[in-house]
Amino acid sequence: MNxxxxxxxxxxxxxxxxxxxxxTVSLEIDAGAFFALLGPSGCGKTTxxxxxxxxxTPDEGRILIDGEDMAGVPPHLRPxxxxxxxxxxxxxxxxxxxxxxxLVQARMPKPKIKARVADLLDLVQLKGFEARxxxxxxxxxxxxxxLARALARNPRLVLLDEPLxxxxxxxxxxxxxxxxxxxxxxxTAFLVVTHDQDEAMxxxxxxxxxxxxxxxxxxxxxxxxxxxxTRFVAGFIGDANQLEGTVVETGQGLCSVExxxxxxxxxxxxxxxxxxxxxxxxxxxxxxxxxxxxxLVLDCAYRGDMQMIRVELLGGGIVRVASFGVxxxxxxQRGSQVMVSFAPQFARVLPS
Amino acid sequence: MRMGSVLRLSGLLFGFAFxxxxxxxxxxxxxxxxxxxxxxxxFSTRWYxxxxxxxxxxxxxxxxxxxxxxxALLATVLGTAAAVSLARRKRFTGRLAFSSMIFAPLVxxxxxxxxxxxxxxxxxxxxxxxxxxxxxxxxxxxxFVTVLVHARLQGLDRSLEEAAMDLGASPLRTLxxxxxxxxxxxxxxxxxxxxxxxxxxxxxxxxxSGPGSTTLPMRIYSQMRLGVTPQINAISTLMMGGVAxxxxxxxxxxRRKTAAR
Numbered sequence: 001m002n003x004x005x006x007x008x009x010x011x012x013x014x015x016x017x018x019x020x021x022x023x024t025v026s027l028e029i030d031a032g033a034f035f036a037l038l039g040p041s042g043c044g045k046t047t048x049x050x051x052x053x054x055x056x057t058p059d060e061g062r063i064l065i066d067g068e069d070m071a072g073v074p075p076h077l078r079p080x081x082x083x084x085x086x087x088x089x090x091x092x093x094x095x096x097x098x099x100x101x102x103l104v105q106a107r108m109p110k111p112k113i114k115a116r117v118a119d120l121l122d123l124v125q126l127k128g129f130e131a132r133x134x135x136x137x138x139x140x141x142x143x144x145x146x147l148a149r150a151l152a153r154n155p156r157l158v159l160l161d162e163p164l165x166x167x168x169x170x171x172x173x174x175x176x177x178x179x180x181x182x183x184x185x186x187x188t189a190f191l192v193v194t195h196d197q198d199e200a201m202x203x204x205x206x207x208x209x210x211x212x213x214x215x216x217x218x219x220x221x222x223x224x225x226x227x228x229x230t231r232f233v234a235g236f237i238g239d240a241n242q243l244e245g246t247v248v249e250t251g252q253g254l255c256s257v258e259x260x261x262x263x264x265x266x267x268x269x270x271x272x273x274x275x276x277x278x279x280x281x282x283x284x285x286x287x288x289x290x291x292x293x294x295x296l297v298l299d300c301a302y303r304g305d306m307q308m309i310r311v312e313l314l315g316g317g318i319v320r321v322a323s324f325g326v327x328x329x330x331x332x333q334r335g336s337q338v339m340v341s342f343a344p345q346f347a348r349v350l351p352s
Numbered sequence: 353m354r355m356g357s358v359l360r361l362s363g364l365l366f367g368f369a370f371x372x373x374x375x376x377x378x379x380x381x382x383x384x385x386x387x388x389x390x391x392x393x394x395f396s397t398r399w400y401x402x403x404x405x406x407x408x409x410x411x412x413x414x415x416x417x418x419x420x421x422x423x424a425l426l427a428t429v430l431g432t433a434a435a436v437s438l439a440r441r442k443r444f445t446g447r448l449a450f451s452s453m454i455f456a457p458l459v460x461x462x463x464x465x466x467x468x469x470x471x472x473x474x475x476x477x478x479x480x481x482x483x484x485x486x487x488x489x490x491x492x493x494x495x496f497v498t499v500l501v502h503a504r505l506q507g508l509d510r511s512l513e514e515a516a517m518d519l520g521a522s523p524l525r526t527l528x529x530x531x532x533x534x535x536x537x538x539x540x541x542x543x544x545x546x547x548x549x550x551x552x553x554x555x556x557x558x559x560x561s562g563p564g565s566t567t568l569p570m571r572i573y574s575q576m577r578l579g580v581t582p583q584i585n586a587i588s589t590l591m592m593g594g595v596a597x598x599x600x601x602x603x604x605x606x607r608r609k610t611a612a613r
Binding site for chain 2: 053055074075076077080081082084085086088089090091092101102105106149152153
């Protein structure tokens with residue numbers, strides 16, 4: 001039962017001069033998992049991927065694949081394959097030769113290569129495109145050739161660098177499910193690097209949120225959305241209202257927090273009295289009415305399935321309240337006075 | 353017509369006349385019946401016939417082609433190797449020195465290059481002849497090859513080579529299956545350039561040649577001292593014809609390739 005993880009990163013650090021691109025990152029990826037590295041551009045997620053692929057060498061820490069230390073192992077001897085952001089298809093080879101490239105390097109006999117290429121083209125639904133050159137393909141087709149090429153050698157782990165960034169919005173959604181299907185069918189572990197939170201939430205079983213070289217939180221999409229560990233994670237994934245205040249009372253997993261102008265709210269989380277904290281509440285967990293914080297309606301955005309209402313609190317700060325259903329149909333006048341309330345179990349205390 | 357367009361048109365005509373009138377004269381006079389180069393004596397192909405009988409001249413044509421083919425090959429191999437190391441090896445001692453030194457022969461006066469090679473060959477007691485000319489021409493040609501291939505490699509997406517390595521190709525396999533095929537157009541251009549440079553070089557060849565290794569430019573020059581014969585016009589015309597055919601073929605192949613896309 002207790003299988004070792006497929007990939008283990010053990011306090012990996014990579015510096016470029018004075019810049020720390022990856023800062024003591026430790027994480028584990030299990031075999032067959034769909035894992036996402038999520039973060040804004042420049043947070044070190046691509047560097048982390050290149051460290052695993054072997055294009056960069058860590059300054060500190062160890063990278064283990066299947067329990068084997070990868071230090072000194074060049075890229076061509078690692079059991080991982082990468083799908084590049086630019087796809088990096090060889091322009092001087094046709095689709096079949098591109099996909100076969102890795103198999104030729106592995107000295108697979110020719111008839112077997114042919115069969116394998118046919119299988120892969122079937123998998124990515126590109127039958128009949130064998131003889132095309134990359135510049136005769138559309139963006140989506142190129143993406144699928146790149147995926148097939150990365151899968152050809154049956155790697156333990158496929159690294160996908162912003163796999164959907166070059167596609168237009170509609171294609172991106174289809175391709176998300178396509179990637180999930182392929183991953184499910186093959187059972188190969190996927191590590192996706194992305195800056196798009198929706199992409200990560202939809203596809204991945206586990207997400208590592210990165211910020212300036214460090215991992216802020218690792219967890220399932222549900223955990224990361226519902227139980228963000230830091231302010232950054234709360235703000236980066238989904239909409240979050242953040243109310244600053246000071247803890248005045250704690251107990252039974254709840255904190256009483258005094259906001260700027262003396263109003264008190266209750267939220268889940270552990271802290272100590274006197275600590276400066278942030279109370280995080282998702283817009284869909286806030287309601288208008290009830291006993292809560294008084295405020296004035298700033299504006300309402302009607303979105304069909306819901307209405308997003310921005311309220312300026314009398315105690316300071318602006319919150320967004322998502323209102324669904326019947327209530328959403330009654331448009332609120334700008335400037336009308338409302339009360340904003342939320343249940344304590346949907347509010348989280350985060351360190352400031 | 354407006355003043356501006358008249359000016360532009362005459363500028364164009366003058367420019368082309370500047371380039372092509374001397375060449376046209378050579379071609380015209382190669383069909384001159386008269387022995388005097390400057391007097392038109394009627395149309396004839398007589399000098400082409402005499403040319404074919406002039407063994408000395410034909411020998412030097414063969415020699416020149418031999419030298420050009422071999423020195424261009426040597427220059428391409430060396431120049432490509434230099435370009436790959438300069439563009440792809442991350443850091444090695446003296447990289448900056450190498451990258452500036454490789455381009456020095458481009459700006460160095462040929463007389464100096466020729467003289468220094470001659471001194472080297474004399475010092476090493478190498479008999480001068482075919483191979484010394486080849487080496488001299490290769491030193492000149494390889495700089496051009498390096499410049500061309502280096503520029504191409506710089507513009508190449510690094511992730512293509514990384515993808516090859518990622519898919520299990522060793523660095524050497526990557527070089528031969530991805531890097532060099534992608535640099536092939538500039539390698540070919542480099543070869544063609546080195547070939548032409550060698551074919552029309554006079555200075556380096558005259559410094560490094562020995563008895564029995566007279567190239568065409570040297571032969572023409574030495575015949576000029578005895579007086580210009582229309583044979584020279586004839587051979588020049590033939591050379592230009594050859595170059596024109598090669599250029600046309602290259603253009604035609606390129607056009608068909610683009611049309612196929």
